[in-house]
Amino acid sequence: MVAAAQDVLFALAVGTLTCSAMLRHQGRVSLATLGRCRLVVLCGLTLACGLYLWLQAAVVSGAPPGDAGPAVVTVLTQSHFGVAWVVSVSGVVMAGLVGTRESRPAWLITAVGLIVYASGKAAASHAADAGDFTLREAAHVVHLCATAVWAGSVIVAACELHRWDDSSSAASARRVAFCTQLSHLATAALAVVIVTGLLNATQNMAHLGAPLRSVLYGQMLALKLAFVTLAVMLGGYPTG
DSSP: OHHHHHHHHHHHHHHHHHHHHHTTTSOHHHHHHHHHHHHHHHHHHHHHHHHHHHHHHHHHHTOOGGGOHHHHHHHHHHSHHHHHHHHHHHHHHHHHTTTTOOSHHHHHHHHHHHHHHHHHHHHTSGGGTTOSSOHHHHHHHHHHHHHHHHHHHHHHHHHHHHTOOOSSHHHHHHHHHHHHHHHHHHHHHHHHHHHHHHHHHHHHHTTOOSOGGGSHHHHHHHHHHHHHHHHHHHHTSOOO
């Protein structure tokens, strides 16, 4: 659950960033709101990372979660996961340093921080089984970022459009322009998700010693494909 919460918070952070960039000509009120939301999300992501580290320390030490404190230092200093965790949290801190500021330099710093976070997540996953700084790990970083762009931008945009004032023709035109940008971005991100996802699946299945449907990885892969297919179908469903 904590890992899933991290994924959702990461997607929301990326979504607020991409929507800020697309809305830069729509007025400062929207940007200020998105900036505050992004800072709150990043604070939540930092807390989720801390909780995840604590739970991992409990698993490694075999101690109950309430007694895992002494094992945290050991995990941080003597494990590959600890190094990857430090990288991830450093990225979140970097992304949050700009606060609620909305400008191109601030967005760039935030984007770099989020990429660093994704790099740490990839380093703590099966993508790093063959070592760090490999093509497989790089592909997983791209996959994580593209997934966050695809899901996060759509979620945040839906919330933003819900409170959009369409009382004037100019506002309506801006809404159409924003939705067009969003559609192009989501389509491109989805294409990257599919390509990198296939690459990841190919690499992972090469090491399976049992039929795909009989292992947890295969079942989770099928579930992910089902959700992606459903999302694509809903995205293409005519609404008007």
